[in-house]
Amino acid sequence: MAASTQIEETPLAAPTRSWVRRTVTNQQFVLFVVLAGLIVFFGLRNSLFFQTGEFSNLLTDFSGLVLIALAETYVIVAGGIDLAVGSTAAVSGVVAAGWIQPMVNAHVNEALVLLVGTLACALVGALAGGFSALLITVFDLVPFVATLVTYSVGAGLALVISRGAPVGYDPGAIYWSASGIGMVTWLVAIILVISLGLGVVLHLTAYGRYTYAIGSNEFAARAAGIAVRRHLVSVYVMSGVLAGLTGMFFYIRSGSGAATTGVTNSANLIAIAAVVIGGASLTGGIGRWAGTMLGAAVLTVVSDGLIFINVPPTWIQVVVGALIAVAALLQTFRRRSRRMT
């Protein structure tokens, strides 16, 4: 006779209760509440925080972080780590600045200059990501070591090429970086659109699904016919490209490429922090777009807000550390409580 295997479960709790419980223990929901709380807190302590100009600043600072944080999300969900996003941004900004300076000097149309610069940054970023991918998939280095190599080479090259000074000067770029509609500059709008696209790909397409499958159980992914190696290469190359675009972002804001402009060593760690605060697991397979977006938003609001309430900037890293600790503990607690039910 046909067997009927009833998969017994903890009896489904009353739908409303389980829904409420799911929401309250949901990391994204918690982050949203924390974010709202932080904004209100900083605003009450210093009403200047509520000014529209500050909102514009927050958006811009967020834009400098969000692309490398989302790149890191893909890599971490796939079970890896990318320590090179910061230095890749630096080196691509420096290289592209050098390449496009002759165009700037020749008074070529600024839109064309920026387009070429963007492509150059993406290319250098893709090379850096491809280098990491080569070390990982062909030479079997673990991602941590492979991307540490790329980080070190990239940071070094950025200093060598720039000789420690800003490369190029492009006032047209700075001028364009301030243009836009109302509080949202074109620069920010473009980055937000890219961010949205990355979320759509991660959660709604086969590409995103394979990324989760590989990070969750690489053997199962391979057994299911997924081209694991090729997929991992594409993830690291994409991470490099996004880091390159971040390099271009800083070039546009400052009108020059520098080995240190906002993309120093700590950029890697801030990007990873945003992903971890967003609820991802460094063991792979777990992490969401919304989590990283909120994680990056919280980090942006905290580092800007602390300045508004006159906390010395040197303390910011300490606060970031505390945030990571709380997020990680929350995740551990949640996993434990789920296992017990």
Place this chain on the structure above:
Amino acid sequence: MTTTETRAPVLELRHINLHYGSVEALHDVSFSAYAGEVIGLVGDNGAGKSSLIKTVSGVNTPDSGEIIVDGERRHWRSPHDSMMAGIETLYQDSGLAPDLTIGSNIFLGRERRRRGLLGRLGFLDQRAMEREALTQLSRVGITIPETNRTVSELSGGQRQAVAIGRAIAWAKHVIILDEPTNHLGARQSAEVLKVITSARDHGLCVLFISHTLPHVLEVTDRIIVLRLGRVVRDAPTSSFTVESLLAAITGLSE
């Protein structure tokens, strides 16, 4: 299953030889398997069970011999080839991605795309997958309240049932189960054995590898005993007892 012998076998191995360097893993292994039949593959550690299933599933390439699936001679270049030919293999503890939902796991590597342009861009039809997964699983007697929960939320027996359900859903001819009741308690094992019976009822051939001889005797129609890379017994399950099976495995019966 006495009538099956008159039909064409769905899987046939002819004179398979396999070496790992100088080590002889399989020696002149031949057998036929029929639709609607559960075959137990038993043997001591190193008897060649793993080598044999890896040869059938395309992980290993035999040095000589033929693999015939549904009347057609086949060469596997990768495990993917055997999947495409209708053979699904469930390796020990490997089957599922724990962080994906049940539905996503059932369709892993065979995702349903949305219609039209969105589908061509790689957009998934998640709702259809969850719905079809539910149908596929219930077809083999596995009922799950909802498929949109992750596999990590299931118990060991439930995971194994889902993994086998996945294999049944996609296999056209043969499913290979490597120690599917390992690490499972008595009740969870019983669930898994029921699903195996259900696979047979759906006309599939099941190759069941297990060290747990009572499970083998309970669920199989025929048992093939391997020792030192050779087939030493191939007989209906009814002709074995635990003792005689053990004797055949260890070589005491000769």
